[in-house]
Amino acid sequence: MSNEIRLGPPSYIVLGLLEIAGEATPYDLKQFVALTLGDFWTLPHAQLYTEPERLAKAGYLDIRQEEGGRHRKHYKVTERGKQAMQEWLAEPTDEMAEMRDPAVLKLFFGASPKMLADAQLPAHESRLARYEEMQKLAMLTSDGAPEGMRLALDVGVTFEREAVAFWKRMGEQGADDGASD
Amino acid sequence: MSNEIRLGPPSYIVLGLLEIAGEATPYDLKQFVALTLGDFWTLPHAQLYTEPERLAKAGYLDIRQEEGGRHRKHYKVTERGKQAMQEWLAEPTDEMAEMRDPAVLKLFFGASPKMLADAQLPAHESRLARYEEMQKLAMLTSDGAPEGMRLALDVGVTFEREAVAFWKRMGEQGADDGASD
DNA sequence: GTTCATAACGTCCATTTTGGACGGTTCAGA
DNA sequence: TCTGAACCGTCCAAAATGGACGTTATGAAC
Numbered sequence: 001m002s003n004e005i006r007l008g009p010p011s012y013i014v015l016g017l018l019e020i021a022g023e024a025t026p027y028d029l030k031q032f033v034a035l036t037l038g039d040f041w042t043l044p045h046a047q048l049y050t051e052p053e054r055l056a057k058a059g060y061l062d063i064r065q066e067e068g069g070r071h072r073k074h075y076k077v078t079e080r081g082k083q084a085m086q087e088w089l090a091e092p093t094d095e096m097a098e099m100r101d102p103a104v105l106k107l108f109f110g111a112s113p114k115m116l117a118d119a120q121l122p123a124h125e126s127r128l129a130r131y132e133e134m135q136k137l138a139m140l141t142s143d144g145a146p147e148g149m150r151l152a153l154d155v156g157v158t159f160e161r162e163a164v165a166f167w168k169r170m171g172e173q174g175a176d177d178g179a180s181d
Numbered sequence: 182m183s184n185e186i187r188l189g190p191p192s193y194i195v196l197g198l199l200e201i202a203g204e205a206t207p208y209d210l211k212q213f214v215a216l217t218l219g220d221f222w223t224l225p226h227a228q229l230y231t232e233p234e235r236l237a238k239a240g241y242l243d244i245r246q247e248e249g250g251r252h253r254k255h256y257k258v259t260e261r262g263k264q265a266m267q268e269w270l271a272e273p274t275d276e277m278a279e280m281r282d283p284a285v286l287k288l289f290f291g292a293s294p295k296m297l298a299d300a301q302l303p304a305h306e307s308r309l310a311r312y313e314e315m316q317k318l319a320m321l322t323s324d325g326a327p328e329g330m331r332l333a334l335d336v337g338v339t340f341e342r343e344a345v346a347f348w349k350r351m352g353e354q355g356a357d358d359g360a361s362d
Numbered sequence: 363g364t365t366c367a368t369a370a371c372g373t374c375c376a377t378t379t380t381g382g383a384c385g386g387t388t389c390a391g392a
Numbered sequence: 393t394c395t396g397a398a399c400c401g402t403c404c405a406a407a408a409t410g411g412a413c414g415t416t417a418t419g420a421a422c
Contacts, residue, residue: 187377187378189378191378191379223380224379225379225380225381225382226381227379227380227381227382228378228379228380231378231379232378235378251386251387251388
């Protein structure tokens with residue numbers, strides 16, 4: 001065991017979520033990701049099956065597999081895993097955010113702002129609404145979510161507010177102009 | 182020729198840049214990406230060699246290869262390529278932006294806001310400064326950059342301003358608190 | 363209590379994406 | 393001419409991606 005493997009963000013996401021959950025199946029993780037991190041950092045579901053496997057093989061996780069029916073695999077962070085997570089958390093990073101926005105990409109290459117706004121505005125508005133809902137919920141439960149999650153959510157809210165404002169501006173401006181050359 | 186291939190954002194980036202440049206080598210593209218899109222949408226350099234190859238094989242690009250020394254390959258968009266680009270631009274998208282921010286990820290899992298801020302703030306500040314410099318430049322040249330690029334840059338500036346403000350807040354707040362549980 | 367539709371859950375696989383190592387080319391100056 | 397630094401291009405192993413395709417559980421209708 002303990003092959004050397006490279007740990008990337010997806011690894012720490014799995015490690016971190018499992019540490020919070022105590023023990024969980026990939027499917028549990030998938031649910032949790034959808035509720036929380038999913039908006040910040042997309043993971044295709046398949047990775048939530050392969051990554052824990054990888055981590056387990058390298059000694060960061062323990063597996064407990066069900067006998068019957070679905071043969072679910074329940075994962076749990078090992079000491080080694082906890083330590084790796086701690087080390088990662090303790091280490092600052094100057095790596096910069098990368099925002100992959102298909103709509104901005106189209107904008108960049110000259111697509112019609114108005115056309116994009118029509119599709120983007122509702123999408124961002126509903127996302128913002130969802131975030132604010134979550135914020136409200138987090139504030140109600142006095143113990144509630146850990147500080148870090150709250151802060152991350154703040155980032156999301158700020159970002160979405162700006163996005164809404166931006167696309168609103170794009171939508172208002174004169175009709176389609178798109179392929180102006 | 183004209184194998185069916187799937188066109189993704191990287192494809193359109195190559196197509197779009199080549200359309201602007203007229204004709205270019207992967208290295209040229211790499212330079213251009215570094216100056217413009219690179220901050221929004223990272224492409225590893227290798228992809229700027231493989232992707233044009235792929236596109237050429239499918240009939241979206243023409244190749245002209247140098248005889249001597251470096252055997253540079255110069256690419257150029259074909260009619261088919263132009264059409265594909267136009268179609269992509271004409272089609273709205275409700276796909277949402279995804280922001281992959283390692284620092285926010287650490288924050289989420291409980292890393293010390295202050296520690297992160299110390300590394301993130303300078304990084305975002307210098308990026309913001311660079312953006313604003315570019316904005317100024319774009320405004321000076323009256324013909325200057327196409328509208329779309331200007332708008333995309335605006336998005337970047339807005340985003341960076343918020344990031345700077347956010348990390349400033351994180352830095353000011355009480356000293357390290359990190360692994361509070 | 364069967365039967366069926368639907369939802370829950372898991373795996374596989376072909377493609378892309380990544381990043382980094384490596385190797386050849388060109389150019390400037392000693 | 394030699395030599396080191398900057399340029400430029402390719403290769404490869406590893407990981408990410410997404411979507412197709414199974415299987416199992418659930419519960420509503422009969």
